[in-house]
Amino acid sequence: MGKNSLIHLDLLQLLYAYALILLSVSLARFKQIGQERQMLWASLRMVVQLLAVGYLLQLVFTVRSPLLVILILLSMTGFSLQVIGSRIRQHMPHFYRIMGSSIIIGCGGVTFYFCLLVVGYSPWYDPRYLIPLAGMIIGNSMNGASLAAERLTAEMRERHDELETALCLGATARQAAEPALRTAYRAALIPTMNTMAATGIVALPGMMTGQILSGTEPMLAVRYQIAIMCAITAAVAITAFLILLQGYRSYFTPADQLRQHNPLS
Amino acid sequence: MVAYPPEPASVPLLQLEQIATARKGPQGQITPFLTDISWSCQAAELTALIGPSGGGKSSLIRLINRLEEPQQGRILLAGTDINEIPPPLLRQRVGMMLQKAHMFQGSVLDNLQQPFRYRKTALPGADDPYLLQCLSLARLSPDYLQRDARTLSGGEQQRVNLARALINRPEVLLLDEPTSALDRPTTDSLGQTLLEICRSERLAVIMVTHDLRLSRRISDQTIYLEAGRIVEAGRTAELFSSPQSKALQGFLAEPAEEP
Secondary structure: OOOOOOOOOOHHHHHHHHHHHHHHHHHHHHOOOOOHHHHHHHHHHHHHHHHHHHHHHHHHHHHOOHHHHHHHHHHHHHHHHHHHHHHHOOOOOOHHHHHHHHHHHHHHHHHHHHHHHHHOOOOOOOHHHHHHHHHHHHHHHHHHHHHHHHHHHHHHHHOHHHHHHHHHOOOOHHHHHHHHHHHHHHHHHHHHHHHHHHEOOOEOOHHHHHHHHOOOOHHHHHHHHHHHHHHHHHHHHHHHHHHHHHHHHOOEOOOOOEHHHOOOO | OOOOOOOOOOOOOEEEEEEEOEEEOOOOOEEEOOOOEEEEEOOOOEEEEEOOOOOOHHHHHHHHOOOOOOOEEEEEEOOEEHHHOOHHHHHHHEEEEOOOOOOOOOEHHHHHHHHHHHHOOOOOOOOOHHHHHHHHHOOOOHHHHHOEHHHOOHHHHHHHHHHHHHOOOOOEEEEEOOOOOOOHHHHHHHHHHHHHHHHHOOOEEEEEOOOHHHHHHHOOEEEEEEOOEEEEEEEHHHHHHOOOOHHHHHHHHOOOOOO
16 A cells, blocks of 8 residues: 555445444443434434535535635534524523624634635635634634633623622722633633643544544644644634623623613613 | 711702612513602711612612612712713712622732722732721721631621721712621621711711611611602601601511511
């Protein structure tokens, strides 16, 4: 086998792989955990979703239209908003406006900086680069964005007495919310920090592994991995920062009052 | 100590004019709550707000430092509409002790310095004369300054709360059931402290309370609030000895209500 040649997986080989799922389902059935149907369903969804994405990507790679690429990136953002929204939109005023604008500015800004300045390919919308890189940046930032929003809503609820005490002593809304913002920002950044610290020791990152499997030199794959980790960290930091900056304000009226006590203001 | 009644001033220190508020119900419907509240008070005067739970006492004092907003009417502080004063500045001039004394992390000194952090001015040290005066007004010894505020007893925390509210040198002090979590001797002692501070610092003190005994003992004027309306108001001694309205007569005849 040549150094850069790929081993293609045919249908039979995929079936061998799928047999591992069937083995897992049999084990679950044997232990009577009652989740066999869900496991099968989840595995089928995985197969169908990935096949669909595969066909879509092939289409996009062939068409190479900037509009189509942007549309795909926007729908990725929309889907991720939907996933986070189902958990917290009721507790956070103006959820979609705040999250949407923060993700578009934070992830979008970092993605284009990374693609144009760091990788520097052309044309800028080349789907072979833009879609996987943006996908990784958005996907990883979602975790941070969701943690920032969840932690902020919880902190604003739990710290109600502290917030009112601070306001009563002459604090501005920003000053009163500062401890809650600090805690939420820390919570949003910790998983990214942990991932960076553990990368290469605990687990080999997916993109690097994928590149090596498809024949890239390990050192080049490592360079790509370092660069994408930097981009993900910045995207998480900027997105979470923007969410918190806009998010805390939505809990207060312009007169530095807690909105929950002034529903008519 | 300044004797009561205070000298009449040309402009009342605090004046509420035809205040009305509304609330949003569970189905989003808007219903009136406080209705036609007009009343005023002077410096060095202690006013007690009494009445059944849910009658609007706490909501009323929360309007005075703009934690909440009225739908109608206006509130004047020394003749100036409070809406013209930036909220952080207003809340320095109108101090408030909330029912639950929230202590910030750190020592009692850290807690007393907190308002200065908000104002971004130099922090007073443990030997600052005014800080020590506030501590002494709240009947706390300087030994407390280095103690962890969160490990103090309920009564001690309420005293730190009081000292912290005084550190901004407010003109008006709002108290939302300051003694609700305290036992009788601590309540009496805090009540006496409040009255002394009201007179010596020429503070207008407005206190929401369920404790009729305390209200009768220390307040100059009493307001009886029921279902969002002032049913009766006047000098405390007269109001308690000869209540005019049936509602107040009934309320005073009832055994003390637990908050």
